[in-house]
Amino acid sequence: MRIQSEQYREALLSHVYAVAPVDFNSPVVSCDCLAHMYGNAADHPERQRRYPSDMTDAEWLAVRPLLPTPSWLEGRGGQPEGYCHRQMLDAIRYLVAGGISWRSMPADFPHWARVYAFFRRWRESGLVAEFHDRLRGKVREREGREAEPTAGIIDAQSVKAAASVPAASRGFDGGKLINGRKRHIVTDCLGLLLVVAVTAANIGDREAAVGLLRRLRELHRDICLVWADGGYTGALIDWCRHKLAFALEVVKRTDDMEGFVVLPRRWVVERTLGWLMHSRRLCRDYETLTATSEAMIQWPMITRMSRRLARPRPCGRH
Known part of the structure; x- marks a missing residue:
């Protein structure tokens, strides 16, 4: 463990992602996040990582260059942060994985109100999506693919809502x-x-797909094909072809299929929905705002991709 710690410290000092040399606020370099380097986080003691959701040193080295630069560092307003970015990420990962409430944040993390303020600021500024998309591009390149996809798979999943979800954004899926x-x-x-996109459960798949696929076209211009299940048939297929300039191909079950059958392409998105249910915060929708629900879905994918980037490459792959 001591050898690994020394190797991490050497890598930390040789891969600092800063715009210019800087004097640390602490005599001991415990973290190379921008809050430690330029902010006021260095006055806080280093937290001992003890939970399964905590980032390993290998994960931190993989995701650190992909973190969005704070606005205060680029002269766009705001004050230097006083809490370590790595601790903030670990705190949000712990909350999503464990399914706890914000006020149940363990004492070794920053105060829950500070963590929530960080989460809300990233959600409202679009930084969660930016960080998520950067990780996705790196994972795709690691797998030998282009950073931008050319095909996708669409699906939907209904989940029960907690009492904290307002009646205006919930419904009954018959x-x-x-x-x-x-x-x-x-x-x-x-x-x-x-x-x-998160909607009330009574919103039909085809109805919600209009806005979802339009946003897909805006964000990913290379998409030319999307696979779907039988719930997306009808006029939506022609609408995608004429309005969005990509093909919507429906993968249906045949009449001779009995029981559980793995359908081509559709199993990929169904596996992703299964991945999401591994996070206890997502087993039920607890969020007042649908925007918060969408951010909560992105965070476990961020965790999964960061672990994938930190995983050693298989032999024979470059």
Whole structure:
């Protein structure tokens, strides 16, 4: 462990992502996040990492260059932060994985109100999506693919809503017999999230797909094909062809299929929905705002991709 710690410290000092040399606020370089380097975080003691959701040193080295630069560092307003970015990321990962409430944040993390303020600022500024998309591009390149996908898979998932979800943004899904919300997602062929939208559960798949696929076209100009299940048939196929200039191909079950059958392409997005349910915060929708629900869906994907980037490359791959 001591050898690994020394190797990490050497890597930390040789890969500092700063715009210029800087004097640290602490005699001991415990972290190279921008809050430690330029902010006031160095006065806070280093936190001992103890939870399964905490980032390893290998993960931090992989994601650190992809973190959005704070606005105060680029002269766009705001004050230097007083809390370590790595601790903030670990705190949000802990909350999503463990399904706790904000006020139940363990004492070894920054105060829950500071963590929530960080989460809300990133959500409102679009930094969660920016960080997520940077990670996705790196994972795709690591797998030998282009950073931008050319095909996707669409699906939806209904989940029960907690009492904290207002009546205006919840509904009853008659097909699944669920009173709550519905998550509409599009993934690439690796199962990585491209776009997400959260609606009331009574909103139909085709109705929600109009806005979701329009946003997919705006964010990913190279998309030329999207696979879907039988819930997306009808006029939506022609609308995608004429309005969005890509093909929507429906993968249906045949009449001779019995029981559980793995369908081509559709299993990829269904696996992603299964990945999301590994996070206890997502087993039920607890969020007042649908925008917060969408951010909560992006965070476990951020964790999954950062772990994937930190994983050693298989032999024979470059």
